Amino acid sequence: MAVYTDITENDLRNFLSEYDVGELTSYKGIAEGVENSNFLLHTTKDPLILTLYEKRVDAGDLPFFLGLMQHLAQKGLNCPLPLPRHDGKICGELSGRPAALISFLEGMWLRKPEAQHCHAVGVALAQMHLAARDFSITRRNALSVNGWQELWAKAAPRADEVLPGLQQEIGAELDYLVSHWPQDLPQGVIHADLFQDNVFFLSDRLSGLIDFYFACNDLLAYDVSICLNAWCFQPDGAYNFAKGSALLAGYQSVRPLNADEIAALPVLCRGSALRFFLTRLYDWLTTPEGALVVKKDPIEYLRKSRFHRAIEAASEYGLEPAA
Amino acid sequence: MAVYTDITENDLRNFLSEYDVGELTSYKGIAEGVENSNFLLHTTKDPLILTLYEKRVDAGDLPFFLGLMQHLAQKGLNCPLPLPRHDGKICGELSGRPAALISFLEGMWLRKPEAQHCHAVGVALAQMHLAARDFSITRRNALSVNGWQELWAKAAPRADEVLPGLQQEIGAELDYLVSHWPQDLPQGVIHADLFQDNVFFLSDRLSGLIDFYFACNDLLAYDVSICLNAWCFQPDGAYNFAKGSALLAGYQSVRPLNADEIAALPVLCRGSALRFFLTRLYDWLTTPEGALVVKKDPIEYLRKSRFHRAIEAASEYGLEPAA
Structure with a gap:
């Protein structure tokens, strides 16, 4: 708040x-x-x-x-x-x-979204990507691979305070992402933070997107991976295949992913899971006790990171073959 | 928040x-x-x-x-x-x-009220006292003299952590109030927390009162003393005679204070200053560091308490003789 x-x-x-x-x-x-x-x-x-x-x-x-x-x-x-x-x-x-x-945008963000809402989020995300194509100002993503390395350099020495073994596990994951991060995918303006509280609905119809204060230029499919992480896991940590499938189908109904983007989806999901893990870990370790902010648990995103490491193909997220 | x-x-x-x-x-x-x-x-x-x-x-x-x-x-x-x-x-x-x-009540609470607003607050407080006369339910004031003694019993041992000498000073003040607290003044339902954030204005016109969650049955003039403490001091701690005079005149224009209430005003002000000092002191000492609440400084009300101890007659607050 x-x-x-x-x-x-x-x-x-x-x-x-x-x-x-x-x-x-x-x-x-x-x-x-x-x-x-x-x-x-x-x-x-x-x-x-x-x-x-x-x-x-x-x-x-x-x-x-x-x-x-x-x-x-x-x-x-x-x-x-x-x-x-x-x-x-x-x-x-x-x-x-x-x-x-x-x-003021009327609408309410959903505490318990269902698959139909995830479909609408995919549609809106792709519409945003297309609508921003001719926006003239650019902004570098300070929270991409370089930013993760900087955050990790600060957080790594104390990471094992949060969970023993974390320093080694995250270090290895970051090394993997640095050497496998895709370079030649379609780029553009991404929202970069399209979590549930940033999407409004009015009786099941998506009524708008808010909070563009992390928006930047980056890989468009990376934005999709952020939404998969934000929208398609259950409170118990399990991936919800129906939601993932709906979100990806919604996105592709407006802007089909190309073959390279599809192939890169698992590594992009690993990257975005790590990105939110790292900022939460950093805040967890550095936010003073008296601050007026609720600390978010970094472990939620550690679990998501581990889930994505076991994924071999985008079809496992529910991506349907192009029609 | x-x-x-x-x-x-x-x-x-x-x-x-x-x-x-x-x-x-x-x-x-x-x-x-x-x-x-x-x-x-x-x-x-x-x-x-x-x-x-x-x-x-x-x-x-x-x-x-x-x-x-x-x-x-x-x-x-x-x-x-x-x-x-x-x-x-x-x-x-x-x-x-x-x-x-x-x-929903339209209106805004004033961060910087002036004397005219204090007059309006006095009017509204008296109107509330009159309007509540035939309200049938009653509620004891848990934060009157007995409540202060209970709070002080918990806070006293650590009071000197906040300011050396506090334990003795407040102990003596509480003893004075216990033995001098008025008994026979007009009673009724009081708001008991009519601070600035609980009074709304629309372009200088008072548009409503909110937050009745401390309301209770007690001495009506005690409610006036709470408002004098809440509305009529400057940020630097000085009493503002013009605001006090306006608030009291506003109140009396609707419900004139009787001679006993007027005579008791200084001790009532001492009591209400102590009441807010004690709850703030207690919160200060007991609110955990991580809480999502801004702690209010108890010292502000210690200063007000000291100010009232030097007052000998209600005229020093700006009370005009009845017409």
Whole structure:
């Protein structure tokens, strides 16, 4: 949950005077997003989201993030739209932080998604990949192989505190990924964090994608592998073949994976499982006890990493042969 | 900030099926209230607040709290109205907790209130006292003199960890209050926690009172003293005479204080300063480091307690002689 910065009514009124929005009638800090402070605003017109970018977000990346949301919304994708100020900018400042006013997307994220929802996620992910093809700004993925190595260098010496043997196991897995990471797959803008809380539904219909603050340029099929990890495992850790199959079929109904992407899917899944394992491990080891953040258990992603190491072909994830 | 319990879409849908509300379009955990989990719901009709009562609230008190809100709203006071279910009850169960659906009150709490707002708070507090006169349920104030003694018995041995000399100073203050606490002042239902975040304004007009979860039966003028402590001190700790004068004048414009209440005001202020000092001190000493709660500094209320000990007459708070 995230409200790191409170705002006073006067500062907010000044900030809103730069926009063409209705009269403010309420603002509440909401428990969404872990990197930024988010407020839900009611006005005499539409509800809005106000985001204050805290220091974990590099202000230099905001033109990419906000521009991407604007680009995708203009292409017809359902995602939050940053509102322009009177001076045309889509980012201002509030309480000493960069701040943006963003359209409110109705919908709810699913705590218990089913296969049909996974299909819709695959469709939306592929639509996003296509819609972003002509987006002009680029952003390197700081959390790809090099980033994993940097994180691991910091976490490795204490890894066995979490689970004995972890230092050796993860070291070997990282070595494997460094030497087998695919280079020549189709690239583009990926969401890179399309977890359940970032996809909204209205009575079983996908109503939008949110939280583009990890978006970057990388392998498109890597984004698919992130979704397989995020959406297609049961709470008990077992892979759900029906969900995986639905997610992949949904994706391929919009953007078919090519043969190289299909062949690379197991190693991509190993990579994304390791990526979330490493950030969670790092946070687990470094987040001070008093912090206002719920630490996520890294072991969930260790289990997923081990699962993917035993996979030999994409068909084991439920990928149907192309029609 | 408070979302202690998450809820799944299916549980929420089942819960809402007991009510006559529109179709749910979103629900977000909000960072308000420290005792309960609160969600802001959007529906195809009106926005709503969903409150899940966590274990710090005694379920046996809910008929008092929710009944009071219903009573006050029916008397025309602007406060959240618990919605009735189809079976007529105003409390159900969700995620294993008692849960109520409550009307959403537009408005914003003021981070920087001015004297005019304090006047409005005084008016609203007196209106609440009058509106609650014929409310039939009663609830003992667990945080009056006896409660302070219980808290102090637990905190005293470690009080000097917070500030050397505290054990002696607070012990003496508590002894004074036990022997000087007024007995024969007008009683009724008090809010008992009317801090800034529990009073909403819409463009300088008070739009409502919220959070009745400390309400109880006690001395009405004690509620006034809580507001003087909560609203009429500057961030630097100085008492603001103009705000105090405005708050008292606002209160008296609706319900004039009698001579005994006026004479007792300094000791009541000492009592309410000590009450908030003691709960903060206790939380300070006992809240585990990893808790998702921001600890409030008890020293702020130690300073207020010391200020009130030097007060000899209510006129020093800005109380004007009755017209």
